[in-house]
Amino acid sequence: MNKQKPKVKKIKFIDQIKQQQLTDWKPILRPRIVIPILFVTSILFVIIGMVLLLQMRPLLNSSIRYDDQCKGLKNCEITLEITKTMKKPVYFYYELTNFHQNHRRFLKSRCDSQLRGEETNFHNIADCQPLKSKNNKKDKKYIYKPCGLIAWNTFDDTYLLMNMDRNNLSFTSKGISWDSDIGKKFNNPKEPLDPSDETVIQSNYTDEHFIVWMRVESLPKFRKLYGIMQEKDLEKGKYIAKIENNYNSTSFQGKKSLVFLTTAWTGSKNYFICWTYISTGIFLFGVGIAFLIKHLVSPRFLGDLKLINWYND
Template sequence: MSFLRKRKNHDLDDDESDDMISGNGNAASNRTKSRKPPNTAFRQQRLKAWQPILTPKTVIPLFFILACIFAPLGIAIIHSTYNVQTLQVDYSKCGSLKSKNYESIPSKYTSFHFKNKNTNPDYKWRVVNGTDDFDDLKQTCQIQFTLPVDLKPPIYLYYKLNNFFQNHRKYVSSYDLEQLKGIAVTKADLENDCSPVKERDDKIIYPCGLIANSFFNDTFESPVLLNAKSGSNNETYELSEKGISWGSDLKHKYKKTNYKASDIVPPPNWYKMFPDGYNDSNLPDLHKWEHLQNWMRTAGLPTFYKLYGKNTTSTMSSGTYEISIGMNYPVSIFGGTKTLVITTNSVFGGRNLSLGVIYIIVAIVSLVLGVAFLLQHLIKPRRIGDHNYLQGSAVDSGFRDGPRQANDPISTFRDQL
């Protein structure tokens, strides 16, 4: 501490001498203008720190401990996620079918996994063509599949998009948060990021921005069991569309709007949902529209899943099911695909083995390093604290490899210490 006090006094004397040389006799006022950092432990980097010394006795057991911890965790994660049961059907090409009868779906468009009886669900599909109110082609893809086992709840229905970049810099910020919270934001106060989907026909677009305008509008009906065990026909397995969005979004981010229906218009791509625009009866309540809430929570990767419905109470019995999908969302314009996913889950989420595999890899690497270091320590140990292994010196400007010899003319760190 005496050394620090001397250093501080020396610094102050230097400041005062500089002030006298510059001709300013008021040294105290000039000292306040000094750019030197205060002489404190934090500003001068003298805080206490823990600097562990890595020795074979600490490093080798650490590697074995890591292997013992990560290996069981990895096995548990893989076992848990492997037992997740799932069905997937890429229905992007369903609209191009020619026949009105059911056809087998090519295996390249399907995947499945069941826990005990991993039997092919015998996927089939067909397309039903019609026209909508705008005399445009309206297509419904009907998919049949056979469950070989009962699926216990919870059951989730997702849609999966591929090659859709929701993480684009301009896209991900294209919304107005105040507008989503129900505030009637004026045209001048709308976020500029909403452009070019900001206003139309001199009216505010609600909700504005590219994210809302590109809303996924394919529709999925609940699966219908065609050969129920009870003997009844067409038993519907109900999938709820409530409680599928994030709780924080539902409670805080989205509120019923204070706009008047006459002051706003829907986004351009919503014209079929609101052909006559908004009125007091059809003005959407974003607080209850959970499909839109899920879509507005943008994904970080070009391949992503969005939850569409779930059933957390009823078992999905084995048998043949039929599900109808209203095909409204184009994916060919961006070279993507859209996939129907029905799945169970585990404590670690869906069927993704990546996390468990990473844990196993870390355990194997730790075990290999531990064994290698142990053998090296047993075969050719190194004495800890040997200064002959230090490199460099006050005379030598470079670095040298290997330990210094006793007759080395260059002074060693041993001599300096």
Template sequence: MKKHRFSSIDNTAFKQQHLPAFWIYYSAKRILCYFFAIGIFCITMGIILLSASNSITEIEINYTKNCANCATFRENANNFKDECSCSIPFYLPQAIQGKVYMYYKLYGFYQNLYQYVKSRSNNQLLGMDIKNVDGCTPFTYSNDGLPYAPCGAIANSMFNDTIILSYNLNSSTHVQVPMLRSGIAWWTDKYVMFQNPPLSNLTAAFNGTAKPPSWHRPIYQMDEEMPENNGFLNEDFIVWMRIAAFPTFKKLYRLLNRTGYFSEGLPPGNYNFIINYNFPVTMFDGEKSVILTNLTWSGGKSTFLGIAYMVTGAITWLVTFCIIGIHLRNRRKKPLLSDQ
């Protein structure tokens, strides 16, 4: 008689899958404790996040309508050298303590369109080949045949309003609030994703290129006061090139230089925004705002995350009570015993 081909397998616990195993038994009591603890954690985190958000002092000034005359002028202007500025006074009812951040906010500007996002040259932005405009359609070459630097739709549409904040000490004395233009970009962006050409003379390095058609000045003259803040390392430019996911977004514009009257932050009182209006928004029915705020450990002023935690905790507790009800109902049901 022929021997079975599997008869040679050792009759061991391992090969016969008879090893001891641990079976996790989730009792109703244990599950209810888990759900109840998760609910407590979520609601507690929600309360903490909402408290942190409410402790932030923030003021937003929408200057689209306040600068309506400048908006009309900018839409009809043919020469970018023509400038229009407007002044917006406002009152700060309470001090903004600590580090103060100035943001600009755009409404209705879609940066997440596929063709818009792809319209850039990373090789050019790394300073490897500033005349490389591959992928920058439709902003690749000027009418003179010179490559744009920087090229692409993102760079061409860069936000270029100039915002100056002044503080009114009294009716006749106005002090310009000192603001920092450096330190607003991500470290990885400035030192990894963007680099200037190797030449120390940026004017010579960008020779043979043209500025984007919507720009007022070339990339190597973006900041006349800080030479190191020119070229592709200009932090306003770097901040703009980080794409926003939603049509309404804000981006960091300036940081408060905490010196003199402003060593503790922005004191309460009368202020004034002086805005050089350059960035057009009426063509796409958009709006512009400027925001002054401070931050906490949880970030900026936002109630979304706190409310999300609160809702999650409430739903978890609701499920917990439903499980308790089902468990108690099933415990009351006893099996029928036949008479013996």
């Protein structure tokens, strides 16, 4: 009498995960597979690096430091020179050095719900320490709007750019912040804020200059977008920058500069990423050659029992 084999119950996929019984695949990395992969990857990296390099070479970048020229002055004018015509759109940045926005105490000192325009009280703005309210009072009317170190230290220098005939250049601040920030992370409170109130640091939470400042940077030297020249090219020549010098950079021994630049689909001029791709490609190519020489001179055969110590014993 033939015995029927017991049916093996198929284990569900979720049960395989729970019981750690998933089928696996362990590829054997043979030299004939690894060496071509290294060569192909190295060529791709070099090509990407060269493409980025060619895209960034035509981009223009012009900067001028002004804190030393405006030292001790509330209002000042500086002359800057554009050596080559910049094609529109031209991006206008301010640059700060030696300012550590990424310090944990600084970047944590904010209340996102308050910045979204939601009603807050003294207890749910704990992260804003040490600048929560005037004289640390718990009444709602004494809460800083917005609270926290980042908002308190908002960059407030202003700029007016003119040609040598003192005609203003048209720069717009519309579109300098991220779309994901406007209307989602930053909204004005329901009740309008009075700018003359001592507790009001920023009366308009949707101001794009303010939104750009609130997006903290990772390095002590950084640039933040201030305006975009969209209508005309920035022609070669000299220009005047009329500056309202409000922000104190001497307290942290920093420098302030104006920066004008053009961009491509790869972003602004940044040779670091270009040479990173190229150098990585060259390194992988060298590793591939080393592996190839090793494989040709003294190849290791797959499944060679002579390489097993206990087998030889």
